[in-house]
Amino acid sequence: MQTNMFNNDTICAIATPAGLGAIATIRISGPEAFALVAKVFKQHGKPFDTDKIVSHRAYYGHVVDNGEMLDEVLVTFFKAPHSFTGEDSAEISVHGSVYIQEKLLHILIAHGCRMAEAGEFTRRAFANGKFDLTQAEAIADLISSQNEASHRVAINQLKGDFSKELQVMRSKLLEMTALMELELDFSEEDVEFADRSQLKALLQATLDKVNILKDSFRLGNAIKNGVPVAIVGQTNTGKSTLLNALLGEDRAIVSDIAGTTRDTIEETLNINGILYRFIDTAGLRQTDETIERIGIERSYRKIKEATVVIGMLDATNDYESMLSSANDILAKVDFDQQQLILCINKVDTLPDQGEAVLGQLRQDLDNDMIMVICLSAKRKFGLNDLYNALKHNQPLTHPDTTLVTNVRHYEALLHASDSLNHVKEGLEINVPTDLVSQDLRQTIYHLGSITGEITTDEILGTIFSRFCVGK
Numbered sequence: 001m002q003t004n005m006f007n008n009d010t011i012c013a014i015a016t017p018a019g020l021g022a023i024a025t026i027r028i029s030g031p032e033a034f035a036l037v038a039k040v041f042k043q044h045g046k047p048f049d050t051d052k053i054v055s056h057r058a059y060y061g062h063v064v065d066n067g068e069m070l071d072e073v074l075v076t077f078f079k080a081p082h083s084f085t086g087e088d089s090a091e092i093s094v095h096g097s098v099y100i101q102e103k104l105l106h107i108l109i110a111h112g113c114r115m116a117e118a119g120e121f122t123r124r125a126f127a128n129g130k131f132d133l134t135q136a137e138a139i140a141d142l143i144s145s146q147n148e149a150s151h152r153v154a155i156n157q158l159k160g161d162f163s164k165e166l167q168v169m170r171s172k173l174l175e176m177t178a179l180m181e182l183e184l185d186f187s188e189e190d191v192e193f194a195d196r197s198q199l200k201a202l203l204q205a206t207l208d209k210v211n212i213l214k215d216s217f218r219l220g221n222a223i224k225n226g227v228p229v230a231i232v233g234q235t236n237t238g239k240s241t242l243l244n245a246l247l248g249e250d251r252a253i254v255s256d257i258a259g260t261t262r263d264t265i266e267e268t269l270n271i272n273g274i275l276y277r278f279i280d281t282a283g284l285r286q287t288d289e290t291i292e293r294i295g296i297e298r299s300y301r302k303i304k305e306a307t308v309v310i311g312m313l314d315a316t317n318d319y320e321s322m323l324s325s326a327n328d329i330l331a332k333v334d335f336d337q338q339q340l341i342l343c344i345n346k347v348d349t350l351p352d353q354g355e356a357v358l359g360q361l362r363q364d365l366d367n368d369m370i371m372v373i374c375l376s377a378k379r380k381f382g383l384n385d386l387y388n389a390l391k392h393n394q395p396l397t398h399p400d401t402t403l404v405t406n407v408r409h410y411e412a413l414l415h416a417s418d419s420l421n422h423v424k425e426g427l428e429i430n431v432p433t434d435l436v437s438q439d440l441r442q443t444i445y446h447l448g449s450i451t452g453e454i455t456t457d458e459i460l461g462t463i464f465s466r467f468c469v470g471k
């Protein structure tokens with residue numbers, strides 16, 4: 001529910017994590033913020049004079065309610081518009097007892113404050129023009145960032161470089177569209193205000209930029225949610241055993257019955273600062289069993305979506321069937337976009353620990369793009385070789401490149417790219433100006449929806465409800 005959003009009331013919430021801590025902070029924002037704090041905050045036993053507030057300064061005192069002292073506190077005041085939300089705001093730091101935190105919230109609410117909804121502080125900041133939508137979303141990403149790479153991407157987005165790129169494109173298109181629409185007013189006179197060759201050049205430049213941003217999503221998403229690594233292969237090759245070995249826990253069921261794993265199992269793991277999303281899949285084989293078949297279809301889908309494919313081969317099988325499984329897997333890999341690591345598993349059962357098979361397979365496949373390693377998932381050896389192979393697929397990020405990490409942005413860019421292509425085609429076959437300008441408006445709309453220049457309440461509601469209360 002986001003109904004009260006623009007009622008201009010005063011809201012409060014605990015901004016620090018739930019539970020016990022050394023200190024906790026309660027955040028208050030809105031027109032009555034200072035007056036509300038003054039109702040409960042005392043210095044040297046005397047009422048606090050809000051006229052004397054200096055913005056961004058911390059004041060020591062006590063929260064007293066009904067003559068009873070609740071806690072010793074520090075209150076920091078932020079005067080509008082120089083606060084996070086752009087409104088008068090205060091932060092009360094209390095001792096981190098759960099009782100104190102909740103009691104203080106109750107006291108504030110009893111005095112007329114309203115409990116904030118999820119993301120409401122950030123939504124108010126957005127409404128007050130403190131930042132645009134991509135920056136608001138970057139704040140959520142920053143809070144949830146768990147490693148250096150995802151932190152860096154969130155910081156870049158927060159700095160607003162992505163927004164600037166979009167705004168420049170959008171305003172150039174707007175200018176051109178306005179000129180075209182002016183022509184419509186003079187349709188009798190057959191004038192051309194918008195130079196068509198300039199328009200074509202602008203379209204191409206915009207399309208190139210939009211496509212670069214769109215294509216960066218694969219990498220951006222990998223950084224944010226983990227590089228997707230699909231573990232695939234025939235039944236009983238040891239895929240689930242490998243997942244468990246990587247995680248160091250018995251996450252997936254392992255058995256010598258072929259077809260044990262029916263559904264995909266995903267777990268993220270941080271290896272040397274990079275987040276990977278390992279996906280154990282149902283073993284590939286011919287089957288009449290409906291559920292297993294659905295699982296196998298999912299395995300194929302996961303191969304498509306993965307950045308890295310780990311193809312599991314079983315060293316206890318004869319060489320010819322291993323080679324044919326390897327060929328089946330590599331036929332499904334798109335080497336322009338994906339990396340394949342073939343793992344000869346169960347080499348603990350071979351006297352030379354797989355050395356001979358490894359050499360033979362490398363020779364027969366004769367493909368530089370494929371890495372082949374020996375492994376025993378069960379005895380946990382060869383894992384280091386796997387980590388090293390994965391290193392070749394670290395998401396490379398240049399600090400200055402803009403990466404799209406958000407599905408909403410990605411979808412808007414897809415739409416923008418489609419409508420730009422429409423405009424281009426339209427110009428080539430000389431469709432009427434009003435139709436071209438309609439397609440241009442579509443592009444402008446999609447680009448504007450990313451930064452929040454064009455949004456509906458519903459979209460905003462969905463975005464901000466993903467934030468935690470207090471943010």
Ligand SMILES: Nc1nc2c(ncn2[C@@H]2O[C@H](COP(=O)(O)OP(=O)(O)OP(=O)(O)O)[C@@H](O)[C@H]2O)c(=O)[nH]1
Pocket residue numbers: 234235236237238239240241242253254255256257258259260261262281282283284345346347348349375376377378379
């Ligand atoms: N000797 C040996 N056995 C292994 C190794 N890895 C797995 N196994 C055994 O192989 C059998 C199958 O292992 P799983 O991990 O269930 O195989 P899977 O590929 O997930 O099988 P499905 O889920 O049926 O597709 C089990 O009995 C494992 O103990 C290994 O490195 N060495």
Ligand SMILES: [Mg+2]
Pocket residue numbers: 239240241252253254260261280281283
């Ligand atoms: Mg399995």
